[in-house]
Amino acid sequence: MPGSLFCLVRVAPEATTPVEDKPPRKGAPGKSAAGLPAILSTVKHSVSKMGLLASLSNLSSVNKFDGFDCPGCAWPDPDQKRTFAEFCENGAKAIADEATKKRADPGFWSKWSVSELSKKPDYWLNRQGRITHPMILREGSDNYEEISWHGAFNTIAREFAQLNSPDEAIFYTSGRTSNEAAYLWQLLARSFGTNNLPDCSNMCHESSGVALTQSIGIGKGTVKLEDFDKADLIIVVGQNPGTNHPRMLTALRDAKSMGASVVSINPLIETGMVRFKHPQNPLEVLGFGNEISDEHVRVRINGDQALFRGFAKTMLTNSSMDMEFIEKFTDGYEIYYSEVMNSSWEDIVKISGVEKSEIQRIGRLVGKSKSTICCWAMGLTQHKNSVATIQEIANVLLLGGHIGREGAGLCPVRGHSNVQGDRTVGINHNPSIEFLGSLNNEFGIDVPEESGLDAVDSVRQMNKGGASVFVSMGGNFLSAMSDTKATAEGLQKCSLTAHISTKPNRSHLVTGKTSVILPCLGRTELDFTGGSTQFVTVENSMGVVHRSIGKRKPASEHLLSECAIVAGLATAIDDVMDPSGIPWTSLTSDYDRIRDCIERTIPGFDSFNERCRVDGGFYLPNPPRDSRVFRTETGLANIITHKLQPIVIGENEFLMMTIRSHDQYNTTIYSTNDRYRGISRGRRVVLMSRKDLESRGWKEFQAVSITSHFRGNKISSDGWFLVEYDIPQGNVATYFPESNVLIPLESVADSSNTPTSKSVIVTIEPMN
Numbered sequence: 001m002p003g004s005l006f007c008l009v010r011v012a013p014e015a016t017t018p019v020e021d022k023p024p025r026k027g028a029p030g031k032s033a034a035g036l037p038a039i040l041s042t043v044k045h046s047v048s049k050m051g052l053l054a055s056l057s058n059l060s061s062v063n064k065f066d067g068f069d070c071p072g073c074a075w076p077d078p079d080q081k082r083t084f085a086e087f088c089e090n091g092a093k094a095i096a097d098e099a100t101k102k103r104a105d106p107g108f109w110s111k112w113s114v115s116e117l118s119k120k121p122d123y124w125l126n127r128q129g130r131i132t133h134p135m136i137l138r139e140g141s142d143n144y145e146e147i148s149w150h151g152a153f154n155t156i157a158r159e160f161a162q163l164n165s166p167d168e169a170i171f172y173t174s175g176r177t178s179n180e181a182a183y184l185w186q187l188l189a190r191s192f193g194t195n196n197l198p199d200c201s202n203m204c205h206e207s208s209g210v211a212l213t214q215s216i217g218i219g220k221g222t223v224k225l226e227d228f229d230k231a232d233l234i235i236v237v238g239q240n241p242g243t244n245h246p247r248m249l250t251a252l253r254d255a256k257s258m259g260a261s262v263v264s265i266n267p268l269i270e271t272g273m274v275r276f277k278h279p280q281n282p283l284e285v286l287g288f289g290n291e292i293s294d295e296h297v298r299v300r301i302n303g304d305q306a307l308f309r310g311f312a313k314t315m316l317t318n319s320s321m322d323m324e325f326i327e328k329f330t331d332g333y334e335i336y337y338s339e340v341m342n343s344s345w346e347d348i349v350k351i352s353g354v355e356k357s358e359i360q361r362i363g364r365l366v367g368k369s370k371s372t373i374c375c376w377a378m379g380l381t382q383h384k385n386s387v388a389t390i391q392e393i394a395n396v397l398l399l400g401g402h403i404g405r406e407g408a409g410l411c412p413v414r415g416h417s418n419v420q421g422d423r424t425v426g427i428n429h430n431p432s433i434e435f436l437g438s439l440n441n442e443f444g445i446d447v448p449e450e451s452g453l454d455a456v457d458s459v460r461q462m463n464k465g466g467a468s469v470f471v472s473m474g475g476n477f478l479s480a481m482s483d484t485k486a487t488a489e490g491l492q493k494c495s496l497t498a499h500i501s502t503k504p505n506r507s508h509l510v511t512g513k514t515s516v517i518l519p520c521l522g523r524t525e526l527d528f529t530g531g532s533t534q535f536v537t538v539e540n541s542m543g544v545v546h547r548s549i550g551k552r553k554p555a556s557e558h559l560l561s562e563c564a565i566v567a568g569l570a571t572a573i574d575d576v577m578d579p580s581g582i583p584w585t586s587l588t589s590d591y592d593r594i595r596d597c598i599e600r601t602i603p604g605f606d607s608f609n610e611r612c613r614v615d616g617g618f619y620l621p622n623p624p625r626d627s628r629v630f631r632t633e634t635g636l637a638n639i640i641t642h643k644l645q646p647i648v649i650g651e652n653e654f655l656m657m658t659i660r661s662h663d664q665y666n667t668t669i670y671s672t673n674d675r676y677r678g679i680s681r682g683r684r685v686v687l688m689s690r691k692d693l694e695s696r697g698w699k700e701f702q703a704v705s706i707t708s709h710f711r712g713n714k715i716s717s718d719g720w721f722l723v724e725y726d727i728p729q730g731n732v733a734t735y736f737p738e739s740n741v742l743i744p745l746e747s748v749a750d751s752s753n754t755p756t757s758k759s760v761i762v763t764i765e766p767m768n
């Protein structure tokens with residue numbers, strides 16, 4: 001009972017989802033992506049969660065010029081032609097999930113204690129629906145209670161006022177946040193006095209940003225969507241677009257019909273990369289669909305650096321480089337040339353796990369290509385040597401002159417729908433001095449110049465007692481971060497954790513002494529703030545900034561927009577501390593004013609308010625893509641040389657990658673099925689090759705315990721089930737977020753500090 005004398009001590013809730021008591025089921029993996037099953041799944045999710053009429057109305061507004069940006073992923077929309085249904089199965093699931101009719105209202109929170117909720121699995125938590133009121137979990141209590149917005153803001157502001165230094169506060173951001181809300185959020189952190197702005201990017205594409213900034217002078221990709229129609233070769237590495245970026249399959253299908261070859265590089269043969277039936281094309285739905293990949297290279301986990309080294313070696317041996325481009329635009333060619341020629345085929349083959357003849361065949365294809373696009377996602381960014389690997393890929397494209405050329409370029413495919421925009425507008429623990437200077441000028445504040453904490457450093461600091469207030473703009477930090485136990489302990493040491501959220505998640509259960517939930521409007525909902533209807537903007541994976549307008553009636557009349565919540569919190573902080581002088585309420589009463597500030601403080605946003613109102617939005621400048629200008633220290637594109645960096649594993653060890661199923665959105669689990677991989681009714685699976693099972697005498701569906709090993713430390717987790725799968729020997733795969741408990745906090749990528757979620761050294765033991 002809330003506040004009762006009988007529950008003064010809160011039981012430490014479970015940080016992870018409970019163990020499953022039964023093994024999963026297995027059928028045949030999907031033969032083609034999308035098609036009829038995708039349509040059926042879309043209908044099932046949409047109608048059961050939103051109702052029929054709401055489904056039609058919501059889905060017809062997705063990705064329209066006057067509608068909302070799909071919250072599913074950051075894949076761009078076509079600049080010109082838009083069809084009635086510009087969405088995919090998984091985008092529709094994300095929308096249905098937000099537009100659900102179910103409510104986690106105060107009655108729900110008083111019925112269930114935090115300790116009880118923590119015994120429920122993630123998919124159950126998510127199914128409870130939208131949060132309707134601000135809620136508070138008071139010190140010592142085991143139940144959330146309703147609180148007024150005023151009370152919630154004041155509670156948080158008082159905690160801020162008690163800190164010894166602004167650096168004891170952490171402002172986390174997840175990438176669904178709009179440009180306007182993200183800009184205000186970083187302004188709040190910085191006017192308060194800290195650059196502690198960790199974000200989901202730190203666990204996601206940070207390695208791409210770090211690698212590309214050093215190589216080509218911009219931490220973003222260099223292609224436009226239209227380049228896909230002009231490419232002759234598209235390489236998709238470490239990415240599962242059938243599940244995570246389904247609309248990319250349309251671009252790949254169209255590119256193929258215009259003559260491009262598609263090469264997929266992945267330890268798994270992912271369904272989407274095999275065959276694709278466009279769900280909105282009746283002939284394709286009923287027919288065989290389109291073949292997507294011409295070649296599938298079954299690289300070993302983390303074998304990509306060696307594989308691309310092999311491509312480079314083939315190109316250099318056959319003299320199929322673009323010497324004119326190399327001489328005019330690059331630096332570092334000679335050193336790279338000798339390192340590549342000194343890398344032995346024996347090492348390249350051993351580390352990549354791919355035959356020399358196959359590497360040479362693809363290498364020749366790359367060498368002959370006049371316009372290569374290389375796409376990648378988490379399969380490349382979450383390893384110790386991710387930055388080196390991505391720079392190796394940049395090198396291969398630079399050798400062929402594929403930057404700043406039509407139909408060619410580097411294409412890190414972003415995850416969250418506005419994660420790229422959030423970075424552009426200042427969500428960055430490591431901001432540039434120029435940006436800070438422009439904030440100081442614009443707002444008359446004095447922002448510290450020292451770098452702030454990223455995600456991993458935030459957990460370290462909370463555990464050391466160096467940070468004690470954790471506030472979060474969206475996301476689910478507890479479940480998304482590596483080393484769940486260390487993250488949980490860090491959060492529980494805080495005096496306060498507060499989350500701006502739409503739906504219940506585990507971060508609401510594993511909390512600081514006091515915890516506050518600030519429920520906000522979602523992307524699909526009408527934002528009536530400051531007396532008028534507002535819209536927001538987002539930036540997609542290819543640097544297009546455009547409008548997003550929610551239309552639906554909000555899930556509850558008590559919800560505020562993310563912008564209004566930041567302003568409310570900032571005003572409460574101004575009331576108890578030295579006022580910042582920033583006109584928070586005026587800014588949020590008309591988001592055009594926020595956009596004017598963005599225009600004055602961030603390059604590339606000239607006439608922002610005008611241009612964001614044009615259908616389809618506008619491209620941000622991208623010097624390497626637009627004019628082969630490289631803003632690096634050398635003024636040239638840097639061909640950066642690294643030694644090959646193999647991960648050495650012992651005889652009984654496996655290298656584990658942690659991946660997404662077809663029925664989840666990051667830590668939001670829609671169901672326990674993974675249709676494309678043929679797995680159902682269970683998520684605690686370990687995908688393992690038949691040879692590895694046989695050589696150890698293990699049986700499919702046997703229960704096992706997994707132990708990770710890092711610098712002599714071990715972490716164990718029980719209650720997993722072996723599933724036979726077509727995966728290279730010595731490699732295994734589990735689902736995130738359940739497996740995050742096994743990833744040691746200190747196991748991070750060089751330079752980007754990203755948890756090594758795709759290369760975890762583990763041993764596996766049968767359980768009795």
Ligand SMILES: Nc1nc2c(c(=O)[nH]1)N[C@H]1C(S)=C(S)[C@@H](COP(=O)(O)OP(=O)(O)OC[C@H]3O[C@@H](n4cnc5c(=O)[nH]c(N)nc54)[C@H](O)[C@@H]3O)O[C@H]1N2
Nearest residue numbers: 090238239240244265301302377378379415416660665666
């Ligand atoms: N439906 C849905 N859509 C999403 C998301 C979601 O959870 N659900 N999440 C969004 C977010 S935030 C992101 S970042 C993206 C993630 O999109 P992806 O990066 O596609 O997601 P993962 O499941 O992590 O898949 C990684 C892929 O890389 C492969 N892989 C793993 N290790 C290696 C390796 O060492 N080398 C190579 N070559 N391949 C490897 C795996 O087999 C898998 O196919 O998707 C976004 N879109």
Ligand SMILES: Nc1nc2c(c(=O)[nH]1)N[C@H]1C(S)=C(S)[C@@H](COP(=O)(O)OP(=O)(O)OC[C@H]3O[C@@H](n4cnc5c(=O)[nH]c(N)nc54)[C@H](O)[C@@H]3O)O[C@H]1N2
Nearest residue numbers: 174200204474475476480501502503505658666667736757
């Ligand atoms: N082991 C392992 N760990 C990983 C990964 C991996 O591949 N393996 N991937 C990493 C990656 S790529 C990422 S991006 C991170 C994701 O990390 P996060 O971005 O922190 O996590 P999400 O699961 O996307 O956040 C989901 C929560 O966001 C809230 N939410 C949803 N919509 C909105 C909205 O419109 N506004 C607000 N304010 N809140 C909203 C809901 O309450 C929901 O519960 O996880 C990382 N963790």
Ligand SMILES: [Mo]
Nearest residue numbers: 204205415416
């Ligand atoms: Mo991500």
